[in-house]
Amino acid sequence: MNINLIIAENLKRLRNERNLSLGQLSELSSLSKVMISQIEKGETNPTINTIWKLASALNVSYTSLLEQQQHDTYVIKKSDINPQLNEDEKYHLYCYYKNTPNRNFELFQMELDEGASYTSIGHPKKSEEYVMVLEGTLTLEVNNETFILNADDSIKFTASSKHTYCNSGGGTLKTIIINFYPV
Incomplete structure (x- = not known):
């Protein structure tokens, strides 16, 4: 899977789990709402520093935004x-x-x-x-x-x-x- 889509999925999930609006995460991370929205849609390639800012604002590890999550339902053959x-x-x-x-x-x-x-x-x-x-x-x-x-x-x-x-x-x-x- 494309790393930008993995970051997008993780960022959106983590922000929603914390009940944070784009504006609230923007304030916590010092990133613009537009930038966060673009990252959540997978439309941009965030820099390492941007990922660090988001991880810090969400109080998670850097890799939490980079690792592909296992979904609740999956098949093992x-x-x-x-x-x-x-x-x-x-x-x-x-x-x-x-x-x-x-x-x-x-x-x-x-x-x-x-x-x-x-x-x-x-x-x-x-x-x-x-x-x-x-x-x-x-x-x-x-x-x-x-x-x-x-x-x-x-x-x-x-x-x-x-x-x-x-x-x-x-x-x-x-x-x-x-x-x-x-x-």
Whole structure:
């Protein structure tokens, strides 16, 4: 996306979030209303100093005006994800959502080839793992217990210790995994 359009979108959003009119932002930034309006419409290429003045007036970081924002609604296609593989490439992990400062979970799709297994060394203390089987049969070993789950079955466990996924059915095992990190 064009950097001027990114700045325009961010400036307008940040000004509206603060309930500031063009005139009020003009006073706070020492920039003219016309200049601010042109920037918000993407009609001009603001200088570095202009961006600094706007960031200071809005009490945000300089990069807040330059970074493209994620929209509330967006599509993630599996074909666009580079899977994580184990050494023998029989375990495929597709990360759809990463843990971020605003999101305390990760969402994955796991695929495990017929007869294969994968052992996780565990996750941070207090983390929880939620697994739902989409296709196949999962034998899960966790905390010295063994659980067998079929399609549409789900399990939740404390994920800080070692756990092993085994494809104990025919064909590829497919699961959804959510790793949750309580705050």
